Amino acid sequence: MTGLKLKNKSKNEMTDNLYLYAVARIRSRELSLLNKADIDQLMNCKSEKDALQFLKDKGWGRDGAETAEEVLMAEREKTWDLLRELVDDMSVFNVFLCVNDFHNVKAAIKQAYKGTKIPNMYYTDCTLDPETVKKAIIEQDFSLLPEHMREAAKEAYEIQLHTGDSQLCDIIIDKAALETLYAEGNASGNELIEQYVELKVAQADINIAIRSVKTGKDKDFLRRALVPCKSLDIEKLIESAAMGMEAIYDYLNKTVYSDAVPALKESAQAFERWCDNRIIEYIRPQKYNPFTLSPIAAYLLARENEIKTVRILLSGKRNDIADNVIRERLRDMYV
Amino acid sequence: MKLLNEYGIAFALLGAVLAALVPGIASAKAVSMGGVAGAGVITEDPAQFGKVLILQLLPGTQGIYGLLIAFITLSQIGVLGGSSDISFVKGLLYFAACLPIVIVGYSSAIKQAKAAVASINVVAKRPDQFGKAMIFPAMVETYAILALLISILAVNGVSGLNI
Known part of the structure; x- marks a missing residue:
């Protein structure tokens, strides 16, 4: 038993030390993530063109990337290129x-x-x-x-x-x-990734249950579509969906997703924003963790969140949506 | 008893060897951890080399402390010259005298490496906070120094015992 414990301890230490180089580089890269002040500056840009110029001045995009989508795609590619450089076994992603x-x-x-x-x-x-x-x-x-x-x-x-x-x-x-x-x-075996998938599956299940009420789907449909997860009791969710929207809210109020109910009542977009912000809450402690894969996974999720936020902002500017409406849709930032 | 006394030098030498070996291995591992994290910072910002190097070297001291105890023990037990006539009990006492630096040296080097890596991460993000960042791994050093002190006192004390 002691031998097994020592073996596990040694394995954990090896896993801890596996990403020392990568995490140190990620720490430096975190300095170039957009923070709240950057988002405010982006919001103050008068047009999508000005906002894109601001992003290019910050080093976003690549040579030849002109449109918003090209710039965002370039940023995504840069993130994955960095991860490929840092991690030998990409299967962890x-x-x-x-x-x-x-x-x-x-x-x-x-x-x-x-x-x-x-x-x-x-x-x-x-x-x-x-x-x-x-x-x-x-x-x-x-x-x-x-x-x-x-x-x-x-x-x-x-x-x-x-x-x-x-x-x-x-x-x-x-x-x-x-x-x-x-x-x-x-x-x-990574706590952060486990939290992430738990939330993603629960988010999908809640969305399916809400849509099924709106479109009048039956229990069999829900049983076919919902995926079991630890934080939701699928049978109770199905029963609630059969009774209507209020029953779903009542059920969710008894789960760890009770904070999401006001967002759900507001709109599907508000719920999506709530979920994205919850992921940022999960990953935030990784800013102070120098070991394991978690800070690297957190950086990846932070970049995805950043790109999504910028996409919402640029799209809002492009379509002349009022600033207060755009702000309501923006996500919390990692740094 | 006479037969047992022949093993006195063996135990004393074992203590000296472990004092050189165990903290040395731990320090090598610890400095390597700091080096790996330091290389990550230097890849992104080569200007931080000096700060990162100091943090990398901090957990290297346990190896030096172990070497010091090994050297003193070897001198006292006559392996480096002089009489090596050591009783069984005295041999065991030398062995025990080396244990503080063997055990605490190993453990503190690994723990200090973790603190040093965390501080290297601080330098990566906030190079201006290097002074504060250095304090954290330096605090771990206290316990390695305490163990060194006890081992020095014990080895010297044992040599004066007439047993």
């Missing part, structure tokens, strides 16, 4: 990419069904080569896919092609994606 694989499965099924290809329909940031996914679906060679995707991909493909029911096809793929995300996250 699969939890953040596995959902994109399922999106590509969905895109390939739609392409096979409609027989036309929509430009930029495949994600390139994923764990599986999009071409392999496409080939597996188009040629119905599901063995090309990993085991956890195979069954869902086959079932969704057959439903889409035989019944044309896109919604059911999406539900099957989305559920498989969330189950994979949850399993990957819990297998990571």
Whole structure:
């Protein structure tokens, strides 16, 4: 028993020390993350063009990146390039990419069904080569896919092609994606990633339950779509959804998501913002943690949050949305 | 008893060897941890080299303390010259005298490395706070110095015992 404890201790120390170099570099990189003052300055820009210029002055984008989307895409690529440089075994980040694989499965099924290809329909940031996914679906060679995707991909493909029911096809793929995300996250052994996947799955379940009330879906639909997680009792959520919106709010008030109820009552966007801010709350302590993968994962999530916030802000400026409305949609920042 | 007395020098030497070996290994590991974290900071901001180097070297002292105790013990037990006629009990006492720096040296070097790495992270973000950041790992040094002191006193004290 003592031997096992010593072995585990030694393993934990090795894991701690594995990311010393990466975390030290991330600490320096955190200095260039946008803070609240930067967001205020961006808000004060009169137009999207001015805001983009402000971001370029801060080092955002790459040569040739002109439009907002190009600049944001360049920033995302820069983040992943940095992570690839810092971490030898990128599989530790699969939890953040596995959902994109399922999106590509969905895109390939739609392409096979409609027989036309929509430009930029495949994600390139994923764990599986999009071409392999496409080939597996188009040629119905599901063995090309990993085991956890195979069954869902086959079932969704057959439903889409035989019944044309896109919604059911999406539900099957989305559920498989969330189950994979949850399993990957819990297998990571990293507390931060476990919290992240727990929130992501609960967020998806709550959204599905709310939408099912609005669209009048039955319990069977919910049982098919919802993914079990530790922080929600799926059966109680299904029962609540069957009774209506207020019952869902009542149930959530008894869970760790009671703070989210006012946001849910406001709008779906407000709930999404609440979830994003909760993730920032989870990752904030990592600013003071010099060990483990967690500060690196926190940096990745902070960058994703930053890019999302800037996208909302630029889109608001582009569409002449009032500043107070844009501000309501902005996320909290990591630094 | 006469047969046992022949093992006195063996125990005393074992104490000296462990004093050099254990804190030395721990310091090597600790300095390496600081070096790895320091390299990360230097990659992003080479101007911080001097500050990071000091923090990296802090947990290296335990190895030196261990070496010092080993050297004093070797001198006292006659391995480096003089008489090596040491009784079994005296050999055990030398061994015990080396234990504070062996155990505390190892443990404090690893703990100090963690504090040093955290301080290197502070330098990465707030180079102007180097002075404060250095205090944290330096505090751990206190316990290595206390262990060193006890080992020196004990080794010298044992040599004066007539047993």
